[in-house]
Amino acid sequence: MKRKHVVLFVVGLICCLTAASVEAQRKNTRNKNQQPQGPQQPVFDPTTGFVVPGQPGAAGKPKDKEENKGPDLPGDPELMKLHTEFVTKTVKLAKDYERKQDIEKARECYERILKLLPRLPEAEQALAKIKAKQLTAEKKRMTVNANSGWQDTGVDVLADKPIAIEVSGNWTFKMSEELGPDGMEIPEELREFNLGSLIGMIQTPGEKEIKPFLVGKSLEFTPEKSGRLLLRMYDSDPSDNTGRLNVEIHGTFEKSK
Secondary structure, X not given: OHHHHHHHHHHHHHHHHHHHHHHHHHHHHHHHHOOOOOOOOOEEEOXXXXXXXXXXXXXXXXXXXXXXXXXXXXOOHHHHHHHHHHHHHHHHHHHHHHHOOOHHHHHHHHHHHHHHOOOOHHHHHHHHHHHHHHOOOEEEEEEEEOOOOOEEEEEEEOOOOOEEEEEEOOEEOOOOOOOXXXXXXXXXXXXXXXXXXXXXXXXXXXXOXXXXXXXXXXXXXXXXXXXXXXXXXXXXXXHHXXXXXXXXXXXXXXXXX
């Protein structure tokens, strides 16, 4: 049954690319033999997932640009043939990796396809499914205290692996300063994020400068580097704060033993 699905997937891609190639050749022929008759609006074909030439829009008004987006296809037939062969073989390879549970290699295959043919629906959908699996691979729950500095989550994030952080609860941010009539200027080191917000950082051994990032109520991201995830309230002196937040971390990462 799985082999049948692979065959159908590949056949579908071949049909899409072939149809787009034929349409591109027809368009080139029309452009050579005919004079343009007003602005032509491209039309998205849901059966192939490609953008094909269409008729002039109603009253000459262009359609929404987002609706017109489709794969970037070459107009040259020979180049289109090479694209088709590459996509067909790469999809087969990706499916083999998926059967072997080698998600990373499968992901790389689909990403290579999208570099050659950006916005190809089949490849985008396959990548979305892989990302969904990666985001449910591991889960960790913890609390972050308002009155403490950087707190170890026990999670080692991995470079290029998606991770999501969901936060609930409330805590109390306090600041007590004796002030004159001019008030107090917010310290420069506290201007980057909202005071009292949840922030994080990825600590890598030997790295001197570590830039924090805003987590807030929720955050989904793909780290560029591997390291230990730390969380805290954004405050220069958290010792007088009260409360805690409930944090759930899920994605592809390693838990400390």
